[in-house]
Amino acid sequence: xxxxxxxxxxxxxxxxxxxxxxxxxxxxxxxxxxxxxxFLVIVLNGAFMFGAELMKNLTIACRVTxxxxxxxxKTESTGVVREILxxxxxxxxxxxxxxxxxxxxxxxxxxxxxxxETHNPASLAIATLLFKPTALKTEVDLxxxxxxxxxxxxxxxxxxxxxxGRNTKEILVLEExxxxxx
Ligand code: 5GP
Numbered sequence: 001x002x003x004x005x006x007x008x009x010x011x012x013x014x015x016x017x018x019x020x021x022x023x024x025x026x027x028x029x030x031x032x033x034x035x036x037x038x039f040l041v042i043v044l045n046g047a048f049m050f051g052a053e054l055m056k057n058l059t060i061a062c063r064v065t066x067x068x069x070x071x072x073x074k075t076e077s078t079g080v081v082r083e084i085l086x087x088x089x090x091x092x093x094x095x096x097x098x099x100x101x102x103x104x105x106x107x108x109x110x111x112x113x114x115x116x117e118t119h120n121p122a123s124l125a126i127a128t129l130l131f132k133p134t135a136l137k138t139e140v141d142l143x144x145x146x147x148x149x150x151x152x153x154x155x156x157x158x159x160x161x162x163x164x165g166r167n168t169k170e171i172l173v174l175e176e177x178x179x180x181x182x
Pocket of ligand 1: 046100101102103104105106107108109152153154155159160161
């Protein structure tokens, strides 16, 4: 159990389950990208731990870079625009794998994907540690999914509540949301 500010979180996905599932995803990527040299793009802050754990299990040649998604900008024509910040490397002609912590409505990763596509990568895949299918509001093509979960608020293993709680080896769920563990 973990209390962050006014909220209580209870265990949801344990360390062994997380690590072995990420190793499975990495093995799949090792096979799918055999003979290629993918460029991993980790979306900060939440995906840093997922990215590190995944990379430890990759045996193919690969590189990594990090981006942030800027604060939301509202425009009358397009609604909300989330800008990519911190991308200094060229992704043109690269086999890019975007690494995200969690896909909820899918709007963030969809916009990141569209912006990365303007760099003309050779290919673009998305890997997410967690996915809430029932919360999805847009179509997203997710190539690698760690765990599909119910629409409930989780933290740990890189994910935060108000900036805190990223530093746990397991994933916890908000007690009042808790339905069933994976
Ligand atoms: P989306 O654009 O898919 O709705 O939102 C994705 C972002 O919302 C994630 O990268 C994450 O920062 C945040 N988010 C969505 N659901 C959760 C959750 O259950 N826990 C935490 N800590 N963050 C979440």
